[in-house]
Amino acid sequence: MNILDVDGLNVQIKSTKLLENISFTIKKGSVTALVGHNGAGKSTLMKTIMGIQEKESGEIIIREKYNQDKNFLEYKQHIAFIPEEPLLMSELTAMQHFQLYGKSYQMEEKELINRVEKYVKGFELEGKLDEYPESLSKGMRQKVQTICAMLPDVPLLIIDEPFMGLDIYAVDYFEEILKEKIVKGTSIILTTHQLDRVKDIADHFIMLQDGKLLHKGLITEFETITRRSGK
Amino acid sequence: MKYPSTWQAYWFIKQNRIRKKRKVRKQFVQLNFDLTTTIYSLVLVGYLFATIFIFNDFLGQFHEQFMFIESQMVDRFWLILTIVPIRFIFKSFREPGILITNSEYQLAMLPHSIKKIAVFVMVEKWLKSLIQYLLIATLAILITPIETMLIVIYFSLFWLMEVLCTIPQWKLFQSHIMIRISLFILLISLDIIGVFTSQSILISIFILMLMVATNLIYWKNMFMHIHWGRVIEVNDYMVWNMPLISKATKIKFKKQRKYSIFQNMASRRKPFPYRDSPIHRRLWIQLLRENVEFILQVIGGLFFVILVLPFISDLVTLIGIAISIHVYSVFISSIYRERFYSGIVQVLPWHVGSYRNTFTIWSILGFSPIFLAILIYTIIHFSWMMSLGFILLVISLYVVNYKTKMDNAMAILDRRIGTLTVRETIAFCSLGLIPLYEYHPSISLLIMVFIYLVLFLFNSSKKKNE
Missing domain, CATH: 3.40.50.300 (P-loop containing nucleotide triphosphate hydrolases)
Known part of the structure; x- marks a missing residue:
């Protein structure tokens, strides 16, 4: 297909x-x-x-x-998109961004929370969920943006x-999670x-x-x- | 030790900024105009100007109005003097007033004093405004019968205020929003007290002295507690946002909104209840705050137009009310669409219906000042029963126009239709019922009911097809 x-x-x-x-x-x-x-x-x-x-x-x-x-x-x-420069909004915390993505892609709350926990741990973003983008480093912002796009199954x-x-x-x-996604189709x-x-x-x-x-x-x-x- | 010249460094930046802007404008002109059309257009504009203002004495017809303005200028001089500073307080909500952009700030990282650079920026601003005021004043002296001395006094006053308000505006921009709001309310209250007690002279002298004192106090510590990030962000936007060019090239220069006074509240950081409405509500607040100045200008403009038009004629007022409803529904639907083309939302799937539901309350809030102005006019102009009918008509027409525009906005977002539809045309034409109400109120209301039926049938057949 x-x-x-x-x-x-x-x-x-x-x-x-x-x-x-x-x-x-x-x-x-x-x-x-x-x-x-x-x-x-x-x-x-x-x-x-x-x-x-x-x-x-x-x-x-x-x-x-x-x-x-x-x-x-x-x-x-x-489609889900990861831009070169993070497009995060200064009014939303990292977790609120994940919720925005979850709702936009109509994800179940439980599924969203499971995935957020998994990716946040993998990208070492624990303790940063309630932070606004400007208090995160550039790399962390990129991680938040990446997690956002990884959350839905598209x-x-x-x-x-x-x-x-x-x-x-x-x-x-x-790379590891990309490979997981590819296996899933x-x-x-x-x-x-x-x-x-x-x-x-x-x-x-x-x-x-x-x-x-x-x-x-x-x-x-x-x-x-x-x-x-x-x- | 020899220090480098700050003036030369500043001038170097200025020259290059002018060059870059000139280059962008030149490209824009080359893309959009050709030489022959431009020459013909200039000749046409010159001819029209000469015909209207020089040969035909067009403004002569308005002699009485000018005389009225002149008498008001004499009578209300002290009141106007107290009103001018309010403009700068209002501006301090959005603009720092001293145009220190990222380039000037970077210059201060080199061995140059920021205060010296700020002085150059301020002097440049004052000179520019002086030239602008001189040009406008000269034009006013040439084409209006208002007394020359009066025009000179007024424009000198405006310029003096521009100079005196620069530092207060700069410091106010850095202050807490509550300080700005309090000062704004205080000055308006003082003005009202001045008018009612006929003490405008006293109030204006007090405000003038306050201005001078603020300048003296803050001159030395102008650069203490400055939010440089915010200053630079706003100033960069002001320098490089060229509306006509961004419209033509479809490239938007956007402010990087990094700061919000509510961000530090713990409740704002909590995850949302996992529903559409709280998430969308936050996104709307963010968009509306970013465009607050523009929104206030449009709504305030429509409000004042409806208040002023009755002084011309009733028919003009009714046409004005109809146009206001049209303008507002176009405006509100374009704000709605804007949400999807900015920030992260543009790359997300859009649940346009849900976004619309959370937007309705804002659209009603925005319409209420306009509705208030209509209500005041209705109560004064119509009898009790006629007022009821007219208000019903206005609300119905607002609902029809708002709904149509929003439905179309949703369809455009889904790329299903162009920008104009039959339904939109019907909704626009239905606004003609407002002036018609003056002469045939019952016919007007009957047609309104008929339009509602047509649109209802149209909607249900559309839903069936979907």
Whole structure:
């Protein structure tokens, strides 16, 4: 089953084309690494899939059923997103953020509390649940944002720079829970500059350059392509 | 030891800021206007200005009104003098008044004194406002028949107040909200006492002396107990938020709201009861607080318009009431939609219905000042029975317009419709019943009932289709 279908996607602001004719699909349980230089369009692509960035044309469909242009509210229920910079609200404590996520993804309270306890322990955030974001360090804020997106069971996880700002223990733990999610059938799209880190997780790659899809395929083919193109 | 020149460093930053802003504006102009259109537009504007103001003596028609304003300016001079500082207290709720941005603050990290930099910033502010007042005063002298000396005195007063209120505003911005509210209420009360006891002169001299004393007292410790994070956040926003450009480029410059006076309350830190309403309520409060100034301006504007219009004519007032309901429902639905495009909410699934339920109370609260103004007009203008009918009509029209706009906002969030629908058009046209009530009250109420029926049937058929 296709979890994500992106077909003929074009994004532009005024006359500047940010993404040009991007098409790809993501299967259930597959992990796709979005690679490319700075400004290649990776984050724009993620934001467009999330519906934050307006698109010019093209279709984005989740689970072969939920079209971004036709049932956006249902479409959103099937994605969780971890942005590169935490989007936390200064009015909510860490726990209140988790509750906001739990309610938004219609999680049962018991299930939410169980998961919060598990992830908070794993990310070593005990005692920080009633803290506001500004009293947390940057790394801790990133952990809170990561936990938020890990709480619901969604078919598609979108992660912009998954390991940014996390310490070495947190990165290991995050990898562990990502693997758990993949086993359960969650598909993941992620961007990263630490390719070595994701090689064990990712099975596919999409290479973007100047907003165009340059290559796509199995991650095993990736090194051959980069060696050949000398990048 | 030779110290580096603070003025040169400050000027360097200023020059680069001007250059950057010029570059952004230039890009904006190049993207949106072409040279030929701009030249033609300028010629057209010049022609219109010359036709209306120079050749046609357009303002001559308003001679009487200007004379009225002139007499009020003479009679109410002392009262106005006491009102001007209130503006700065009001501003201190949002703006520090001294434009020290992150760049100026970083400069103070280098071997430059923050006080010296602040003096440059203040002098620049005073000079800018002096030029602005001079231009407006010159225009007022040229195109209105109001006595030149009076205009000069008034604009000098405004400028003097701008200078005298800079430091008080700066210190008030740092103070607790209760201090600001108390001072605000105190000055308004003093004004009212001054008016009723005909002692405005005494009150204004007292306020003026208070201003001077505050300046003298705080000049030395201007930079004690300063919330630099908050000052910089607000000032950065003020310097770099360019509304027209952000509208055209669809890129918003947002304030990083990091501070809230309620945050330290233990009850605010407790986890929510696990229901939609308490969570959404907090999110609404946060959004409304972020936009409080804008909200107050719109609601306050509509309130005053309805209070002032009866002095022109009844028909104009009724049209004004109809437009106010339309403006308010458009405004409130856009605030509702804004919630989903800011902060973390934009990346979450949206339960738009639940958000809407928790928003209803705020929309009613926001409408109450406007409704109060309508109520005052109704009681004065209509008989007892007619008043009842009119209030019923106003409430019904408000409900129809509010509901329609909110339903459309929800549909737009789900990307199901465009921005204008048949239902919206019906709701807008139904506002015509307000001026019609003046001449045919029963017909107006009957049509209202009919519109309710149509919209009810429309709603139920839509629900069946869903």
